[in-house]
Amino acid sequence: MKLSFYPKLAIDGMRKNKRLYIPYILTGSVMVMMFYILGYLVESPALANMPGGSVLPVLLEMGVGIIGFFSLLFLFYTNSFLIRQRYREFGLYNVLGMDKRNISKIMIWECLFVGLAAVFSGMLLGVALSKAAELVLLNLLQMDITYQLSVGVDALKNTLLVYGAIYLLLLVNSMFRIARAKPLELMKNDRVGEKAPKGNWFLALLGIICLGIAYYLAVTIKEPLSALLFFFVAVILVIAATYLLFIAGSVVFCRILKKNKGYYYKTNHFISVSSMVYRMKRNGAGLASICILLTMVLVMISASASLYFGAEDSLRSRYPKGVNISVRFDDINGISDENIETLYSAVTQTCGNQTELKDWRVGEIPGLFTDKGITVNYNSSIDFSLASYDNIGYLSVTSLEDYNRMNGSSETLKDDECMLYCIRTQYTSATFAMENGKAYKVKKVLDTFIDDGEYNSLIVPTICIVVKDFNSFVEPVLSLKNNLGDPIMMFGWHCGFDMNTAEEEISATKAIRKSLNNLVAEEKLNIHSQIVESREANRIDFFQTYASLFFLGIMLSIVFLIAAVLIIYYKQISEGYEDQSRFQIMQKVGMTKKEIRKSINSQILTVFFLPLIFAGIHLAFSFPMVWKLLQLFNLRNLPLVIIVNLICFVIFGLFYALVYKITSGSYYAIVSGAKEN
Numbered sequence: 056m057k058l059s060f061y062p063k064l065a066i067d068g069m070r071k072n073k074r075l076y077i078p079y080i081l082t083g084s085v086m087v088m089m090f091y092i093l094g095y096l097v098e099s100p101a102l103a104n105m106p107g108g109s110v111l112p113v114l115l116e117m118g119v120g121i122i123g124f125f126s127l128l129f130l131f132y133t134n135s136f137l138i139r140q141r142y143r144e145f146g147l148y149n150v151l152g153m154d155k156r157n158i159s160k161i162m163i164w165e166c167l168f169v170g171l172a173a174v175f176s177g178m179l180l181g182v183a184l185s186k187a188a189e190l191v192l193l194n195l196l197q198m199d200i201t202y203q204l205s206v207g208v209d210a211l212k213n214t215l216l217v218y219g220a221i222y223l224l225l226l227v228n229s230m231f232r233i234a235r236a237k238p239l240e241l242m243k244n245d246r247v248g249e250k251a252p253k254g255n256w257f258l259a260l261l262g263i264i265c266l267g268i269a270y271y272l273a274v275t276i277k278e279p280l281s282a283l284l285f286f287f288v289a290v291i292l293v294i295a296a297t298y299l300l301f302i303a304g305s306v307v308f309c310r311i312l313k314k315n316k317g318y319y320y321k322t323n324h325f326i327s328v329s330s331m332v333y334r335m336k337r338n339g340a341g342l343a344s345i346c347i348l349l350t351m352v353l354v355m356i357s358a359s360a361s362l363y364f365g366a367e368d369s370l371r372s373r374y375p376k377g378v379n380i381s382v383r384f385d386d387i388n389g390i391s392d393e394n395i396e397t398l399y400s401a402v403t404q405t406c407g408n409q410t411e412l413k414d415w416r417v418g419e420i421p422g423l424f425t426d427k428g429i430t431v432n433y434n435s436s437i438d439f440s441l442a443s444y445d446n447i448g449y450l451s452v453t454s455l456e457d458y459n460r461m462n463g464s465s466e467t468l469k470d471d472e473c474m475l476y477c478i479r480t481q482y483t484s485a486t487f488a489m490e491n492g493k494a495y496k497v498k499k500v501l502d503t504f505i506d507d508g509e510y511n512s513l514i515v516p517t518i519c520i521v522v523k524d525f526n527s528f529v530e531p532v533l534s535l536k537n538n539l540g541d542p543i544m545m546f547g548w549h550c551g552f553d554m555n556t557a558e559e560e561i562s563a564t565k566a567i568r569k570s571l572n573n574l575v576a577e578e579k580l581n582i583h584s585q586i587v588e589s590r591e592a593n594r595i596d597f598f599q600t601y602a603s604l605f606f607l608g609i610m611l612s613i614v615f616l617i618a619a620v621l622i623i624y625y626k627q628i629s630e631g632y633e634d635q636s637r638f639q640i641m642q643k644v645g646m647t648k649k650e651i652r653k654s655i656n657s658q659i660l661t662v663f664f665l666p667l668i669f670a671g672i673h674l675a676f677s678f679p680m681v682w683k684l685l686q687l688f689n690l691r692n693l694p695l696v697i698i699v700n701l702i703c704f705v706i707f708g709l710f711y712a713l714v715y716k717i718t719s720g721s722y723y724a725i726v727s728g729a730k731e732n
Contacts, residue, residue, distance in 0.1 A: 087177025094210030262299030359608030375506030376551030480516030
C-alpha cells in the first residue's frame with residue numbers, strides 16, 4: 056500500500072465534510088491566535104518598560120491560562136461532535152476490510168492536517184495582529200505608542216507546546232472512541248435518533264429551585280463582602296439550574312405544547328414540536344452551553360467596560376484630594392492638640408501652595424455591627440469567623456467640631472446624640488452604642504461626609520459616626536487590647552489638599568513622607584504608621600488595572616463568542632442532516648417549501664432565542680451582585696453601569712440575531728434542498 060494512501064483518504068474525508076471541518080479549523084486557529092497574542096503581550100518590551108508594570112503581566116498571564124484551559128475543553132467538545140458525524144464513514148471503511156488500526160492511521164493524518172492548519176495559521180495571524188493588539192492595549196492604558204514590530208519567541212514556543220499537546224489528546228480521544236465502537240454501531244450511529252425522553256418534573260423543579268436560590272442571593276445580599284463570598288456559589292447554582300431547565304425543563308415544555316391542541320395541531324407547529332421532543336436532551340445541553348457562554352460574555356464585558364469607562368470616577372473616589380495623608384497612633388494621646396499642630400506645621404511648611412486643605416482627627420476600630428451598635432471585645436482574629444462575616448465592619452469616630460469645620464456646616468448635637476454616615480452598608484436602628492458604652496440616639500443619617508478615600512477602599516462596610524464629646528464616646532474601649540496586647544482602637548489624623556499641577560502633587564507626596572520620617576527619627580512624634588498618597592502618582596496603576604481588565608474581557612469575550620457561534624452552527628447543521636429525510640418525506644406527501652419554511656421558523660424560534668432570553672434574565676438578576684462587586688473597585692457611578700449593561704445586551708442581541716439568520720439559512724438549505732456537503 057502506498058504511503059500516500061492514508062493521507063489521501065484523510066484529505067478526501069475532510070474535503071467531503073468541509074462544512075464541518077472548516078469552522079472547526081477556523082475556531083482552533085482563532086484560539087491559537089488569542090493564546091499567542093496574550094503570551095506576546097506578557098513579554099512585550101513596550102509594556103514591560105512602562106511605569107508601574109506589575110499588575111498587567113499577572114492579568115495577561117491569567118488570560119493565557121483561561122484561554123488554554125477553555126481551548127482544551129471546547130476543542131474536545133467539537134472534536135467529539137466531528138467524530139460522531141464521521142461514524143458512518145468509518146463504519147463503512149471497517150465493513151470494506153479496514154481494521155481499527157487502518158482507521159486510526161486515517162485519523163492520525165486528519166488530526167495532523169487539522170492541527171497543523173489550525174496552529175500555524177493561528178500563529179501567523181497572531182504574529183500579524185499582535186502589534187495591533189499591543190497598540191490597542193497601549194491606547195487603553197493611555198501610554199505612548201511604539202511601532203517597532205517584534206515576535207514573541209517564548210510565546211511561540213508555549214503556543215506550539217500547549218496546542219500540540221491539546222491536538223495530541225484529541226487524537227488519543229478519537230482513537231479510543233473508534234476502538235470501542237462496533238462496526239454495526241458505527242454504520243447506524245448517525246441514523247439512530249434518541250428515544251422520546253420523559254418529562255422529568257423533579258429535575259425541572261430542582262432547576263427552578265436552584266435558579267431561585269441564586270437569584271435570591273443576587274438581589275438580597277447587601278454588603279459587597281457578602282457578594283464577593285457568595286458570587287461563585289451563585290454562579291455554580293446558575294450553571295446547574297440552566298442545564299437542568301434546558302434539558303429537563305425543555306422536555307416538560309415540549310410536552311405541555313403537545314397537550315395544547317390549539318397550538319400543536321397546526322402544520323408549522325406539529326412537525327417542529329414532534330422533532331424537538333425526540334432530541335431535546337442533547338438539544339437542551341447545547342442550548343444551555345450557549346446560554347452560559349452568552350451570560351459569561353455579557354457579565355464579563357459589561358463589568359470590565361464599566362470599570363474602564365468609570366476609571367476616573369473610581370480614581371477620584373479613592374483619592375478625593377490630590378494629596379491624601381493618614382497618620383495613626385497607638386493611643387488617644389497621639390492626637391493631642393500639640394501633636395496635631397506639629398503634623399499640621401510639617402505639612403504646610405513642606406508644601407506651602409496647597410489649596411482646600413482639610414484635616415480632622417478620628418478614632419478607628421474594627422468589630423461586628425449589630426442592631427444596637429458595634430461589638431469590639433474580641434480576643435483573637437478567629438472570632439471573626441465566616442459565621443459572622445456579614446456583620447464585620449469598621450467604625451470611624453469624628454468629633455462634631457471637626458465635622459462642622461471640614462464641611463462648613465453648623466450641625467448641633469446633644470451629649471447623647473450622634474450622626475451616622477454609612478459606606479457599603481445601612482444602619483436603621485434608632486440608637487448606636489459602642490461596646491460597654493451608653494446608647495446614643497441617631498439624630499441623622501448623613502448623605503455626605505468628609506471625603507476619605509481610605510474608607511472608600513476598604514472591602515468591609517464602614518460606619519462613620521459624629522459625636523459631640525469624642526473622648527466620652529471612645530472611653531469604654533480605651534483599655535481593650537487584642538491577643539497580642541495591642542490596643543484594639545487606633546487614633547489618627549487625616550489630611551487632604553490639592554496642588555496646582557500633577558508634578559507638584561507627586562513632589563509634595565515625597566517631601567511630606569520625608570518630613571514625617573524626620574519627626575519620627577527626631578522622636579518628636581511616636582507614630583504607629585503613616586500613609587501619604589497622591590492621586591497622580593497612583594493614576595497609572597489605577598488605569599493600568601482597569602484597562603487590562605477591559606482588554607482581557609474583550610479578548611476572552613471574542614473566544615467565548617466564537618465558541619457559542621460554533622455550537623449554534625454545529626447544532627443547526629447536525630439537526631439539518633437529521634431532519635433531511637423527514638422533510639423529504641413531507642415534501643413527497645404534499646408539503647410545500649413555504650410550509651417547510653414556516654415549520655423551520657417555528658422550530659428555530661421556539662428554542663433558538665431561549666439562550667439569549669435566559670442570558671438577559673441572568674444578567675438582570677446578577678446586576679445587584681455585580682454592582683456591589685464593582686463598588687469594591689471604588690466605582691460609584693450607577694447610571695454608567697446601567698447604561699453599559701444595556702448597550703452590551705443590545706449589541707449582543709443584534710449579533711445573535713445575525714447568527715440566527717445565517718445558521719437558519721444553512722439549516723433550511725439542507726432540509727429543503729437535500730444538500731449533502
